Amino acid sequence: MKYNITVFLSLIFILFSCQNDNQKRIAENKKEIKKREIIFKNIEKRWVFYDTPITEASEKSIATWNELRMFLAELAQKPKKTIGAFQQKSKALSKKAMALNENIPLEFNKPQIKSRISTLITKVRLLDLFIHLDNIPDKKVTQLVAEINLELVSLQRQMDKIVEKSKIPVEEGESDLLKMMDTARAIPSTPIPNTPIDPNLPRVE
Template structure:
């Protein structure tokens, strides 16, 4: 009889332990789900990119610079529903950003533009890194989105400045002067062989 009672009490204890574990696990899952929901909401609200050219110059380049056009199109397509969709979109944006170094229009293929593209790519890659962490720091992701927007504006304004400066007429003679400088720089350094000395003494013996 005592054996049956002990067995019954053990069964009750195990049953209660299992129920407690289930409740604990359920509570942790709910807590994690709420945490992910907050992360999703914060990223969803902060996921706002400048996907339209801010000036006429950059707008014109959308039609001729395919990589630039594709990048703007990629950031303009906002994901929906799940954090996984944002992660997938972030990877796609990163890949498009990497192509911006390709086929840069001749007038923009200068250090000022290349350096800004490099900074833009770095910040896009950082965003992609953070959004793929197990514990996503939503505030860092949204901060980097703002930084990416700043770099986009900086890049487009630099493009505009280059075109404006190229349209400023040069002063009279300036172009010829610049060409002269280029020609001078292009002259190779040549070594002049010394002229051998000649004997001018009239009393010295002369060769027949």
């Protein structure tokens, strides 16, 4: 009889323990779902990119610079509904950003443009990395969105500077001065063979 009571009490204890574990698990799941919803809302709210050209130079360049046009078009399409959609979008943006290094128009194929493209690519790839983490740091993701926008502005303003500089007319004699400063075109300092040496020139013994 005592044995039966002991077994019965043990079963009740096990049932209560299982019930408590289930309640804890349900509470944790609800907490995790709520946390993911907050992360999603924060990212969705601040996922706003400068997807249209802000300078005359960039506006004209998208007609010929296909990679820049496609990157801006990708930025313009905002994901919806799930965090998975934002993850897919960040992956697509990373690919489009990497392509900016290809087919840069000759006018903009300069170190100051390339350095800005490189920084922009780094920021976009970091965005892709952080948004794919199991525990998504939403503050870091939204910060990177803002930084990408700043890099886009910097790139387009630099493009504008290059265009404006190209419009400035070259002053008389400036082109000759630039040629003289070009070391590749410099006159060699070694004497030309078979030329008579002036005996009056000082010599180093």
